Amino acid sequence: xxxxxxxxxxxxxxxxxxxxxxxxxxxxxxxxxxxxxxxxxxxxxxxxxxxxxxxxxxxxxxxxxxxxxxxxxxxxxxxxxxxxxxxxxxxxxxxxxxxxxxxxxxxxxxxxxxxxxxxxxxxxxxxxxxxxxxxxxxxxxxxxxxxxxxxxxxxxxxxxxxxxxxxxxxxxxxxxxxxxxxxxxxxxxxxxxxxxxxxxxxxxxxxxxxxxxxxxxxxxxxxxxxxxxxxxxxxxxxxxxxxxxxxxxxxxxxxxxxxxxxxxxxxxxxxxxxxxxxxxxxxxxxxxxxxxxxxxxxxxxxxxx
Numbered sequence: 527x528x529x530x531x532x533x534x535x536x537x538x539x540x541x542x543x544x545x546x547x548x549x550x551x552x553x554x555x556x557x558x559x560x561x562x563x564x565x566x567x568x569x570x571x572x573x574x575x576x577x578x579x580x581x582x583x584x585x586x587x588x589x590x591x592x593x594x595x596x597x598x599x600x601x602x603x604x605x606x607x608x609x610x611x612x613x614x615x616x617x618x619x620x621x622x623x624x625x626x627x628x629x630x631x632x633x634x635x636x637x638x639x640x641x642x643x644x645x646x647x648x649x650x651x652x653x654x655x656x657x658x659x660x661x662x663x664x665x666x667x668x669x670x671x672x673x674x675x676x677x678x679x680x681x682x683x684x685x686x687x688x689x690x691x692x693x694x695x696x697x698x699x700x701x702x703x704x705x706x707x708x709x710x711x712x713x714x715x716x717x718x719x720x721x722x723x724x725x726x727x728x729x730x731x732x733x734x735x736x737x738x739x740x741x742x743x744x745x746x747x748x749x750x751x752x753x754x755x756x757x758x759x760x761x762x763x764x765x766x767x768x769x770x771x772x773x774x775x776x777x778x779x780x781x782x783x784x785x786x787x788x789x790x791x792x793x794x795x796x797x798x799x800x801x802x803x804x805x806x807x808x809x810x811x812x813x814x815x816x817x818x819x820x821x822x823x824x825x826x827x828x829x830x831x
Contacts, residue, residue, distance in 0.1 A: 556588035557610040557771065560600045562678075563593040563713075573799050577786075580795055584782035585775065597680030604630055610770045611779065616760045616815050618680035623809060632763035632811070633780035634804040641737035642747055647802040651734045651761050653683030655692075655754035658721055663728060664751050666695055671706040675717040675726035678710055682815070684717065685710075687756045688730040690818050695754070715739050722749060734761070738800065759815055763807050780806070 559578060578589045592609070594600055597618040603609040605625060613636070614622060622630040637649035644652065657663035663672065677684025689701060696704045709726070711717040714735035720726040722745050733755075740747050764783060766776045783804035786792030796803060 556590055557775075558590045558592060558603075558608060559611040559613075560592045560594055560603055560609040561613040562597050562600060562615075563595060577795050577799055580786070580791060581779065581782040584785070585778040587775070597678060601625065601630075604765070604767045607767070607770050610767050612765050612767075613762055614765050615680060615682050615762050616812060617682040617686040617819070619763055619765060620812060620816065620819070621680070622765065626767075626769070628809075629768040630765050631768065631809055632765050632807040633776065634783040635761050635763045635807040635811070636801050637803045637805045638734050638761065639800070639802040641734060642740065643733040643737055648758075649761050649805045649807070650758045651683065651732055652758060653687050653730055653756035654733050654736065654752050655688070655728060655730055656718075656721055656736070656750040656752055657728045658724065659749050659751055661724075661727065661751075664753070666753055669728050669753075670696075670704055672727035673725075674701065674705040674708045675711045675720045675729035676701075676708060677714055677717055677730070677732075678712065681714075681732075682759055683732040683756060684714055684730050686819060687759065691756065692730075692754070718745060728753075757818075759818075760807075760811050763811075764804070 559574075561574070574591060578591055582589045589611075592603075594603070597615060600609065600612045600614060601618060601622045604612050604622060612622070612630075614632075619630075619632060635649040637647055638651065640646050643654070655666075657669070663669055676688070679685055692701065693699055701708060705728075711720050711726070711729070714732045715738070717726070717729035717731045718736055718739045721729045721731075739745055764779075766779060768776065771779075784806055786796055787803040
């Protein structure tokens with residue numbers, strides 16, 4: 527397997543690389559997997575290298591790995607034909623599926639093990655609104671005019687769900703009109719740190735990432751107040767590009783990830799990477815999220831009229 531750990535500068539850099547390597551997918555000698563950088567490159571590389579080597583052996587093709595700076599970069603790289611596989615968050619998957627006219631679809635979801643926030647395995651997660659213990663910010667009302675950390679414009683729990691659902695708790699106001707200042711931290715773990723250090727008064731954060739940061743000993747669960755929890759939402763998915771991959775290769779990729787929980791080597795890798803399993807996924811899994819985001823659009827139109 528050829529695995530490259532490279533942080534691109536965005537869509538332009540990916541497009542240039544795509545031009546340099548136009549024949550990869552067509553020849554089926556190698557495929558390219560892309561993911562947004564959510565942690566330090568060395569950690570991210572170690573987390574995925576063995577898994578992709580395992581999948582590579584199962585499908586009989588090399589896998590090139592790229593970490594990009596945003597969800598949008600992954601989607602644009604898939605639309606350009608450079609990237610064949612991409613790990614996407616729920617909201618940005620819907621964008622990718624729509625832009626590709628149904629050619630970018632999920633095959634497996636990254637089911638997580640039990641956490642200190644949710645005590646059973648689940649191919650789902652929740653977003654939470656947290657403040658620092660001792661800050662005096664112990665209610666939603668106390669956050670009016672304060673500094674809020676969001677994650678990324680393409681993040682579901684760190685942007686889309688709060689914007690869709692939270693206005694119902696603050697009199698129908700937008701986040702911008704309720705909070706004094708809003709900034710994007712770049713990752714869920716960065717939002718945890720921003721709240722912990724006082725850079726942000728509050729943050730909308732994925733509970734799964736929150737649990738990992740706590741598990742590393744960076745912070746303690748009791749260091750925070752938890753003021754809101756989102757409904758259950760689908761977790762990140764590994765998506766395939768039907769424009770660049772044959773149905774046979776897509777099936778091999780799906781079966782390789784899904785079958786990891788059935789082999790000793792696969793189970794060891796799942797434990798090492800912190801996943802409970804790769805469960806089967808499809809587009810219908812996201813219908814509930816579509817309804818939530820549609821409600822957000824209707825609310826926005828109603829406010830403008």
